[in-house]
Amino acid sequence: MSSSRRVSQLAYWSILVAFAVMGIKFVAWWLTGSAALYSDALESIVNVIAAIIAWIAIGISNKPADRNHQYGHQKAEYFSAVVEGVLIVLAALLIFYSAYGALSVDHQIVAPVQGMLVNGIAAAINAFWAWLLISTGAREKSPALLADGRHILADVVTSIGVLAGLILTIATGWIVLDAIMAFVVGANVLREGWKVVASSVDGLMDVALDAEEAKLIEDTILANATGAIEVHDIKTRASGPVSFVEFHLVVDGSMSVKAAHGICDRIEAAIHSVVAGAKTTIHVEPDSKEKDSGLKIS
Ligand code: ZN
Numbered sequence: 001m002s003s004s005r006r007v008s009q010l011a012y013w014s015i016l017v018a019f020a021v022m023g024i025k026f027v028a029w030w031l032t033g034s035a036a037l038y039s040d041a042l043e044s045i046v047n048v049i050a051a052i053i054a055w056i057a058i059g060i061s062n063k064p065a066d067r068n069h070q071y072g073h074q075k076a077e078y079f080s081a082v083v084e085g086v087l088i089v090l091a092a093l094l095i096f097y098s099a100y101g102a103l104s105v106d107h108q109i110v111a112p113v114q115g116m117l118v119n120g121i122a123a124a125i126n127a128f129w130a131w132l133l134i135s136t137g138a139r140e141k142s143p144a145l146l147a148d149g150r151h152i153l154a155d156v157v158t159s160i161g162v163l164a165g166l167i168l169t170i171a172t173g174w175i176v177l178d179a180i181m182a183f184v185v186g187a188n189v190l191r192e193g194w195k196v197v198a199s200s201v202d203g204l205m206d207v208a209l210d211a212e213e214a215k216l217i218e219d220t221i222l223a224n225a226t227g228a229i230e231v232h233d234i235k236t237r238a239s240g241p242v243s244f245v246e247f248h249l250v251v252d253g254s255m256s257v258k259a260a261h262g263i264c265d266r267i268e269a270a271i272h273s274v275v276a277g278a279k280t281t282i283h284v285e286p287d288s289k290e291k292d293s294g295l296k297i298s
């Protein structure tokens, strides 16, 4: 199965998992009447919407380059991740609202053990799914999958907090703790939403490849540029699963176009073999364009 197909299939399954988890979390609330469990359940509606958006974005991202988008459609995933971040923030506001309601109106918690067990099952499913999404998202460089995975992981942390709070509430008999826990849930969700938005905006702003990958590319260029004189102005940018690399290659001014092109093809192939999905553009220059900052080819 191709990697883009694997990503898209995982995104599709995420929708079904999100639906199932939402159902389970509402059962947990319905069993107990807990404000904290209710806020946790409300948040899972956002997960369903987010999973659908991620799936659509991944579908758009997989479309090949066309006349209007000649560099491909990968950035669609960043948009979905931004929307996901905004949705998470909305969920946080919803949670604050319900927590405030629980503070002002006296409420009771019934069947806490059953409720906690049911919510615990939902959290366990989420934990497994978040791990799957984050590991696959990192490997396939899918911002949409990564954002979805981080979001779900935040929910797992949230659920653990809710369960701990519920245990405390029952142990102390202090019902206000339940509402306070719902506020804490909201704050955690808010934080996660902000992180998702920030990292996606970075992608939209043509963020460079990470230092480790940039170094790998530089070493690969130098190791495969035999016959050229120097390399300078190496620039990289990440666009979802595609990594763009650009640089100037200085060769002897009297070298034939054919020979210079041969060096370029060799470097391009080498970069492609170390960074999957890399697209390299090389600007060839004569020796009069050498720079002090240039990396000499030994
Ligand atoms: Zn130059």
Ligand code: ZN
Binding pocket: 261, 265
């Ligand atoms: Zn060529």
